[in-house]
Amino acid sequence: MSTISIFCGAIINPQSLTEYTVLPRALLAVDPTGTIAWIEREVDSCDVQKKINQRLSELKASFGEDVHVFVTELQDGEFILPGLVDTHTHAPQVPNMGSGQQYELLDWLENVTFPMESRFRDAEFAKMVYPDVVRRFIAFGTTTCCYYGTLHLESTKVLADTILKLGQRALVGKCNMDRNCPDYYREPSAGDSLKSTKELIAYIRSLNSDLIHPVLTPRFAISCTSDLLRGLGDMARSDETLAIQTHIAENKGEIAFTKDLFNECKSYADVYDSNDLLCERTILAHAVHLDDHELDLVKKTGAGISHCPTSNFNLRSGMAHIGEMLDRGIKVNGTFLENVDDGELTSLLQVGLGSDVSGGFSPSIVTAIQHASMCSKMVALQIAGRPSLSAKSSRFAGKQLPIATLLYLATLGGASLCCMENKIGSFTPGKSFDALIVSVRPETGNPAIWSMPGEFSGARNQTEEEAKKRLDALLEQFLFGGDDRNILKVFVQGKCIGGTLLRGSLKN
Ligand SMILES: O=c1[nH]c(=O)c2nc[nH]c2[nH]1
Numbered sequence: 001m002s003t004i005s006i007f008c009g010a011i012i013n014p015q016s017l018t019e020y021t022v023l024p025r026a027l028l029a030v031d032p033t034g035t036i037a038w039i040e041r042e043v044d045s046c047d048v049q050k051k052i053n054q055r056l057s058e059l060k061a062s063f064g065e066d067v068h069v070f071v072t073e074l075q076d077g078e079f080i081l082p083g084l085v086d087t088h089t090h091a092p093q094v095p096n097m098g099s100g101q102q103y104e105l106l107d108w109l110e111n112v113t114f115p116m117e118s119r120f121r122d123a124e125f126a127k128m129v130y131p132d133v134v135r136r137f138i139a140f141g142t143t144t145c146c147y148y149g150t151l152h153l154e155s156t157k158v159l160a161d162t163i164l165k166l167g168q169r170a171l172v173g174k175c176n177m178d179r180n181c182p183d184y185y186r187e188p189s190a191g192d193s194l195k196s197t198k199e200l201i202a203y204i205r206s207l208n209s210d211l212i213h214p215v216l217t218p219r220f221a222i223s224c225t226s227d228l229l230r231g232l233g234d235m236a237r238s239d240e241t242l243a244i245q246t247h248i249a250e251n252k253g254e255i256a257f258t259k260d261l262f263n264e265c266k267s268y269a270d271v272y273d274s275n276d277l278l279c280e281r282t283i284l285a286h287a288v289h290l291d292d293h294e295l296d297l298v299k300k301t302g303a304g305i306s307h308c309p310t311s312n313f314n315l316r317s318g319m320a321h322i323g324e325m326l327d328r329g330i331k332v333n334g335t336f337l338e339n340v341d342d343g344e345l346t347s348l349l350q351v352g353l354g355s356d357v358s359g360g361f362s363p364s365i366v367t368a369i370q371h372a373s374m375c376s377k378m379v380a381l382q383i384a385g386r387p388s389l390s391a392k393s394s395r396f397a398g399k400q401l402p403i404a405t406l407l408y409l410a411t412l413g414g415a416s417l418c419c420m421e422n423k424i425g426s427f428t429p430g431k432s433f434d435a436l437i438v439s440v441r442p443e444t445g446n447p448a449i450w451s452m453p454g455e456f457s458g459a460r461n462q463t464e465e466e467a468k469k470r471l472d473a474l475l476e477q478f479l480f481g482g483d484d485r486n487i488l489k490v491f492v493q494g495k496c497i498g499g500t501l502l503r504g505s506l507k508n
């Protein structure tokens with residue numbers, strides 16, 4: 001029998017770079033297809049049942065009278081948040097998480113990363129590892145994930161199968177690399193690399209799932225010959241539904257090597273642009289050291305940036321100036337920042353967050369939020385010491401990123417970067433219900449609020465304003481101290497696929 005799910009309680013809903021809505025006493029209904037049917041923004045606790053009955057009749061008219069209705073009532077200290085979007089990570093590097101601290105990027109690839117990735121030549125190894133990997137990302141609240149696989153076709157098919165089985169939303173790519181990598185971990189030629197990329201795309205599309213899509217994945221410019229980049233660019237140009245992901249300007253040694261290899265190109269960004277790899281569907285990881293011309297080029301092409309602060313700190317790559325990027329991109333209906341109402345700010349230079357495991361040592365986008373905040377504070381401190389750089393009129397540059405911005409990057413911003421903003425990233429009727437039930441109650445064992453019995457009793461005794469303030473405080477505690485223990489349920493397209501409560505029920 002099909003089910004309508006109704007959630008009753010606190011909801012946090014990102015709107016823009018500068019605004020999110022806090023609804024302490026809301027109702028949200030999810031139809032049997034996993035789509036948000038309606039939201040009641042403020043319901044007095046005495047009227048909940050009446051309201052549900054009223055609005056259920058609309059749904060029953062569409063889905064039949066015998067539909068099953070399942071109501072979840074949230075407790076004090078719990079709230080619903082859109083699922084987190086990880087715009088850049090490496091599934092085969094999860095077994096390496098936490099190792100290789102001593103290296104910078106190029107040495108780390110050679111000594112830590114390539115040896116592990118090469119083990120995925122054995123698809124049996126992939127079958128053993130990938131289910132745990134994907135479960136781990138889900139447990140930390142990632143409902144949509146952009147995955148790099150290895151260069152192996154069969155193992156990357158295993159990754160796609162695993163994601164499909166576990167119900168996560170994802171982009172999955174087979175890494176392309178035909179030079180500047182060890183003999184034991186290199187594709188024989190550009191032609192071979194392109195052929196298996198086409199096979200992977202066909203395979204993922206044959207799975208016929210709305211949740212999982214292929215993505216072109218040239219590892220980075222250094223590991224691709226011009227023939228390979230050209231071939232991938234041709235594929236991107238001829239198929240306007242194909243996403244593209246790669247790394248850019250992460251580390252100074254990497255940039256110098258890239259410029260040496262492609263000295264006919266004007267810049268690192270131009271290596272990709274001249275091969276038709278920069279467009280609205282392109283996700284560029286890192287962008288720590290892009291210069292002004294490159295940022296302009298990225299913006300002009302519509303490509304966006306995955307900010308990976310955990311990895312950028314861990315591999316000593318540097319600190320991306322995200323505030324400056326957001327300022328640069330802010331334009332609404334042709335009007336620049338100064339003239340727009342705060343509530344409407346969106347960024348044309350799309351930015352999301354990436355865990356970038358195992359350059360990053362955590363699969364958690366909540367950790368990425370914490371490090372993005374610290375990165376913005378460090379950049380602000382640096383700029384404060386050099387007044388000529390601190391633009392007075394800036395909205396974000398030289399300032400710490402506010403909670404609204406961090407939340408946006410982790411949800412709606414990430415969704416926009418993946419061209420999925422009409423489907424996920426916030427709660428609106430018609431969007432998919434990709435969501436988390438978060439708890440900061442004492443029984444989670446992690447950031448916790450304690451309240452005396454009856455003190456808040458479902459926020460009934462509080463004014464609307466008090467309830468909103470309290471919910472804001474809970475959100476901040478979760479974002480800066482939370483982890484998987486605080487994530488009770490993880491939903492993708494209305495289906496519960498993870499969280500501590502699901503794990504509990506699997507154990508019994
Ligand atoms: O953080 C990174 N992780 C990688 O695996 C990689 N490959 C190229 N450049 C990279 N950067």
Ligand SMILES: [Zn+2]
Nearest residue numbers: 090247285356
């Ligand atoms: Zn990466």
